[in-house]
Amino acid sequence: MNKPRKSKQLNFDSLSLAAECLKALAHPHRLQIVQLLLSGQQLSVNEIAEHCDLNQPTTSDHLRLMHRCGFLSSQRSGRTVFYSVSEPHLQDIMSCIQDRFG
Template identity: 40%
Template sequence: MTNELTKLIQASEMLKAIAHPIRLAIVQLLENDKRMSVTAIHETLNIEQAVASHHLSILKNKGVLSVDREGKHCFYFLKHQRLAEIVVCVNKCQE
């Protein structure tokens, strides 16, 4: 497998992680260096706790988010602030 192909696959994996309504909403929520707990996210977005946790773990595994645990709480945040730009960009492209 060529290097170029590997890069394409990795990039598409990351995009695929973001390409979901709930996960897109999560990324938007975490713009500007915000950090939020699972509870805060599931309450803000009005989704089940298990659903939030599930999508957060997908975003974490695909390198979109990172976590810090503080006691009972897990605070998620964007690994690369730049990723929020993707959301802005794709929003501008909707006619």
């Protein structure tokens, strides 16, 4: 039997920030984008939009929100912006989702 893990109690401000960031992931298209980017490649907004069957402005909005929370990083090359995962714990979150709902 697994013993419960003891963890440090977070203060309310930290929990509030965590809730805001988790809300940023709480959308099926954003989870789909994270899943795609966890493959390790950098993808442009248009490549992500095409893969997720979204229009470019909607995709940009999703990416901007996740970038603001620190989940993604972006790199500009000319007029094209490429995105990649910058938060290594996203893999743990997606693994938890896969274990629960996969």
